[in-house]
Amino acid sequence: MTTTLEDQLVADFYDYESLLSDEERKLLLKARAFMREEVKPLVNENWAAGTFPKELIGKFRESGLAGLPYEGYGEHRPAVSNLLSGLMAMEMSRVDASVATFFGVHNGLAMYSIHSGGSQEQRDRWLPELAAMDKIGAFAMTEPLGGSDVAGGMRTTARRDGDSWVLNGAKRWIGNATFADYVVVWARDVEDDNVKGFVVEKGTPGFSAVKIEGKLAFRIVENAEITLTDVRVPEADRLQGIASFRDVAEILRATRGGVAWQALGVMIGAYELALDYAGRREQFGRPIARFQLVQDLLVKSLGHITASWGMLVHLARLQDAGVFKDEHSALAKAFVTARMREVVAWSREIFGGNGIVLDYDIARFFADAEAIYSFEGTREMNTLIVGKAITGQSAFV
Known part of the structure; x- marks a missing residue:
């Protein structure tokens, strides 16, 4: 399918989006356009005020983007792949991690808890109105x-x-x-x-x-x-399919992987801002993109993005095959969020003093990255999950 320059991501250096089917790509581009046109104009004002723009709920409702992972619910009846679900989380976080989190809590944590832990009667009772975003x-x-x-x-x-x-x-x-x-x-x-x-x-x-x-x-x-x-x-x-925390862990395993995709989106958003700024900002009579040290920061950032993207693509394949484990999502969350922290810091560094004001967007990415680094299991806790899997020894106390 043909795409416009607005639809192309400069950070997709290895063309991972080509792994999607044409129909999936259309849905991703729909989300990309929605975030660009409806969300981006609102975020800095609301971030500064500490308010959620509730008018977005109606716009999300009209977009039909909710309920995609759940077969039989939402505008798109067949369930989409985990790769597309991950890329949707990435796409939203690439513009704003807060709005992506609003959507992820609703469409992921809340709806997946009901879909995974509820009876058929409960799924039929709650999921249609949640998928339509008539309820949050x-x-x-x-x-x-x-x-x-x-x-x-x-x-x-x-x-x-x-x-x-x-x-x-x-x-x-x-x-x-x-x-x-x-x-x-x-x-x-x-x-x-x-x-x-x-x-x-x-x-x-x-x-x-x-x-x-x-x-x-x-x-x-x-x-x-x-x-x-x-x-x-x-x-x-009461969710009829939940008997113990073991059942809850099944839910967290899936959502933890979603947070790793969110971290990838933050990395990409920060990198895109820095790359664009480096091409426009002039010092000593030339764009700072011509300076070796700036190019070094950009290339290191792109390397982190590309490596994280590859990890998450295969994580999605493991999910689609039904064989992914706690340690798989734990490693992705620990690794990708740590790389995100580095990328947003390098990107902010390229902006110099302009990097600490909202006008240039990068300050918001820099601050929001700290929340993603901590929630859905800290790096330390996820490290211990993976450590136990590879050594056979539990270091939990």
């Missing part, structure tokens, strides 16, 4: 005192009471939670000590979500501190 989803696992250790140390509790469950506890850093219609809340059953999932509807008595202020990254994302005080949830709204 959130995912509540991290707690004020529990991040990396939340698997064994979850403090939010669930107690069975007749045909209902009573939830008590707190969650923190929950994206979309201030305005989500459905929040997937994870809690420890006090009877069997296993983690279970519950879909809590907006307005349920005892549920409170307060926006976290003062963030230095992901300022557009409305992360919330959630308080659950005797929140009653019907048994019909």
Whole structure:
């Protein structure tokens, strides 16, 4: 298929997008145009204000981009490949990681939890309106005192009471939670000590979500501190396919790979900004792109992008084949986010003093990279997952 100059990515040095079918490429270009035309004009103003542009929800709804990975739900009935899903996450993060996270929480964490852990009745009840973005989803696992250790140390509790469950506890850093219609809340059953999932509807008595202020990254994302005080949830709204944290880990395995794609998008966005700036910015009577040290930074950045892209392409193939493991997504998340951190720093360096103001966009990428580096498992935790897989020895304490 033919493409315009606007559609081509200078960072796709090995032409990885050629691996997509024509139909998949059309969907990717649709996302690229949407982010360029609808999202990019809004991001700096909202990033500075720390607000989420809720008018985007209606525009996302009209775009038909939600629900793509889920066969039978959304505008596109057949499920798309994991490669296209990853490239969609990359494409959105290439413009703005905050908006990509809003979409990823809704379309990934929330919808995938229901698709993977819900009964057929629950999937049919919730997924169509989520795929249409008539309703927005959130995912509540991290707690004020529990991040990396939340698997064994979850403090939010669930107690069975007749045909209902009573939830008590707190969650923190929950994206979309201030305005989500459905929040997937994870809690420890006090009877069997296993983690279970519950879909809590907006307005349920005892549920409170307060926006976290003062963030230095992901300022557009409305992360919330959630308080659950005797929140009653019907048994019909407990995810029927979730019996323990082992089932939850299946969900996190897939979404962790999505974060690695998001990190790739941030790398690409930063690199593109730096490459363009280097061609326009003049010092000593010539563009700084002609300086050897600037070219060195650009080439190192492109190398990190190309290597990370290759890793993620094969990760998607493992997912499509149904043979990928925790250590596969853990290595991708640890490696790609570390490379992202380097690329955004080198890209910001090329901008000099202009790199610390929003006018040139790069400062936003530099700040947002820190959030991606930390969530969905820190580099250290993902390293220990891979370390255990390759040595057979657990270094967890």
